[in-house]
Amino acid sequence: MSILSRDFYVRDPLAVARDLIGKQLVSTIHGKRVAGIINETEAYDGEQDLACHARSGKTQRNAVMYGTGGVAYVYFTYGMHWMFNCVAREKDHPAAVLVRAIKPTEGIDIIRSIREPIKPSHWCDGPAKLTRSLGITGEHNGSDLCSDTSPILIEDKLKIPDNLVQATPRIGINYTPEPWKSMPWRFIADLS
DNA sequence: TCTTCGATTGTCT
DNA sequence: GACAATCGAAGAA
Secondary structure, X not given: OOEOOHHHHOOOHHXXXXXXXXXXXXXXXXXXXXXXXXXXXXXXXXXXXXXXHHHHOOOOOOHHHHOOOOEEEEEEEOOOEEEEEEEOOOOOOOEEEEEEEEEEEEOHHHHHHHHOOOOHHHOOOOHHHHHHHHOOOHHHOOOEOOOOOOOEEEEOOOOOOHHHEEEEOOOXXXXXXXXXXXXXXEEEEOOO
């Protein structure tokens, strides 16, 4: 299985978000692989995108978004949840792709032990759920996703045809003004 | 199945 | 001091 290269990430985040659908997100917990296929993403692009964390310029929290693509941007929100993003574009061009949902493929027993008693269909169907299932926390912020020694990385997996991918407005950005609020920068595919 | 609502704290104004 | 790229329990239907 091949790991996605830096070139994959150093592009328009819209293209990265679309192409990430069908890829496999892999985490290592206690030396074992825990993985799932990405089926929902959202793109955030630059300081002009008022839904993006970089809208107010560079801060301590969003600093890794200003680096080169192919790095993990993990942040904490709502007082209890971690979110996992892939940094996109080249250095000094803040952009990222939020991974919102995955379909578990490997390490099912580990996920079950973490997520019990929740039903399997709801283990990884939200951005904070997948980070909990894969053990992703702020410690992973800034991790390189292009190295086979990284605790989190993304592998090439399925090729999803365009007719199975839908684009819709992004979720959870109710206070963001138009036109950003309605930009169809969320990508989903039904991989059931 | 759908809707409402409480939880809980880092970050920026 | 306000709000957040949310979750999951509980209650209604």
